[in-house]
Amino acid sequence: MSLFFDNFKRTILKKDRVRNSLCFLRAIYFCKIKKSIKDYNEISEHTWKNTLPSNKRVVFNEKINLPKHPSAKRIFNVGKSLSGSKAKWLINAITSKHDYQKFKQIKILSIGPRSEGEIFLLYAYGFEMENISAIDLFSYSPLIELGDMHKLNFENESFDIVILGWCLAYSNNKKKVISEVRRVLKEKGSIIIGHTFQKKTDEEIIKERGYLVGSPYSKIKDKEDLQKLLSNEKFEEFYSKKINSSVNSRIVYGATKRY
Numbered sequence: 001m002s003l004f005f006d007n008f009k010r011t012i013l014k015k016d017r018v019r020n021s022l023c024f025l026r027a028i029y030f031c032k033i034k035k036s037i038k039d040y041n042e043i044s045e046h047t048w049k050n051t052l053p054s055n056k057r058v059v060f061n062e063k064i065n066l067p068k069h070p071s072a073k074r075i076f077n078v079g080k081s082l083s084g085s086k087a088k089w090l091i092n093a094i095t096s097k098h099d100y101q102k103f104k105q106i107k108i109l110s111i112g113p114r115s116e117g118e119i120f121l122l123y124a125y126g127f128e129m130e131n132i133s134a135i136d137l138f139s140y141s142p143l144i145e146l147g148d149m150h151k152l153n154f155e156n157e158s159f160d161i162v163i164l165g166w167c168l169a170y171s172n173n174k175k176k177v178i179s180e181v182r183r184v185l186k187e188k189g190s191i192i193i194g195h196t197f198q199k200k201t202d203e204e205i206i207k208e209r210g211y212l213v214g215s216p217y218s219k220i221k222d223k224e225d226l227q228k229l230l231s232n233e234k235f236e237e238f239y240s241k242k243i244n245s246s247v248n249s250r251i252v253y254g255a256t257k258r259y
Contacts, residue, residue, distance in 0.1 A: 013124035020083035023117045027078045030140040031060040037140035044150040046173035047137070048215035055170075056138045058082075059115050067210025084117025086194060090163050091125050093192045093239040093254040098161070103127050106160045109184065110134040111149045112167030119143050133159070150176050157186045165194040169214035178233045185257045191235060195220060197249045223251055230255045 012018050030036045037060055039052060050066065057064040061077045073080045098106065103126035110118050113134050122132050133154070135147030147153055149164070150173065162181045171177050181191050198205070198214070206212055220226050227237060230253070239254030 010124045010126070013120050016083045016085050019085075019117055019120050019124070020081065023082035023084075023115050023120065024075075024078065024080065026116060027059055027082060027140060028076060031062075031078060032076055037138060038146060040137045040146040040148060042148065042151075043137060044148045046150045046171055046176055047148065048170045048172055048212075048217075050211055050213060051170040051215075052137045054211075054213055055112070055114055055136075059138075059140060070208065079115075082115035082117045084113060084115060084119075084121050084165075087113075087118040087121045087163070087165055089241070089243065089250075089252045090165055090192045090194055091121070093241070093252050094161060094163075094190065096239045097190060097254065097256070100126055104131070107131045107158065108133070108161040108163065109152075109154070109159045111162065111164045111181075112136050112170075113144065113165065116141050116143050118163075118165060150180060152180045152184050154184045156183055157189075158184045159189060160186055161190045161192065163192040163194075166196060168193060168195055168220070169198075172215045172217040174218050174220065174229055175233070178229060178235070182233050182235070182257055187257065187259070189257045190238070191230070191255050191257070192239075193226065193251075193253045193255075195226060195251050195253065197222060197251065199248050223253070226251065226253055234258050 043052065053064045053066050058079050059082065061074055106127060108122060108127055108131060113119060113136060119132055119134055123129055134144045136144050137148065139146050162185055168174055168177060185191065202212055202216055223240060235255035236258045237255050241252050243250040
């Protein structure tokens with residue numbers, strides 16, 4: 001019976017609307033009622049200055065000293081889009097290398113998930129909650145630890161997979177991030193990166209948003225830049241897929257730790 005309910009929970013959590021509704025209600029509970037949202041107090045100098053407030057307000061837009069977002073939708077200052085659906089692209093990269101039937105034994109770290117959506121999505125696709133770790137510069141959830149991707153608070157070779165979904169752009173020192181990920185990955189472990197190649201100039205972004213969202217330092221402008229960054233830290237590509245739109249071009253990239 002317990003196996004039936006576990007499979008049922010995983011099945012319904014694959015649905016974006018169900019997962020988003022759950023994450024939204026939990027965010028209201030933790031942010032508005034319990035007031036448990038906290039910031040990391042030891043943010044690295046390698047982190048771009050606007051990273052924390054820019055990402056925090058995606059979940060909870062209170063006491064944020066940034067220009068108003070042009071298109072964000074919220075209720076009670078809580079963001080309405082918390083499903084983490086883009087992580088499905090990252091999961092596709094994972095399944096291209098790892099057997100989904102073994103997901104329950106795999107230890108995985110999510111860096112910069114913002115909300116619980118990405119965590120519940122990983123659970124929905126077969127990972128066990130006790131094997132899923134997550135860190136961010138802020139947290140309202142017991143499922144997300146406070147931490148900085150430039151100095152991961154984990155032992156060497158702790159994880160089989162580390163995912164960075166659209167957070168590498170906030171680093172002033174991307175080499176440091178990849179080096180830390182390599183340290184906490186097991187032998188032949190996988191790094192999965194979601195990244196956007198921004199078509200707009202810094203000036204255009206500032207004009208549109210009122211501030212520079214991502215770091216202007218060591219920008220990754222194309223796949224070759226990303227490939228070189230990973231190769232220099234002794235990673236070997238196993239997956240690459242571009243996802244284009246009229247606004248920008250995204251890539252999901254997977255690489256294996258090698259010696």
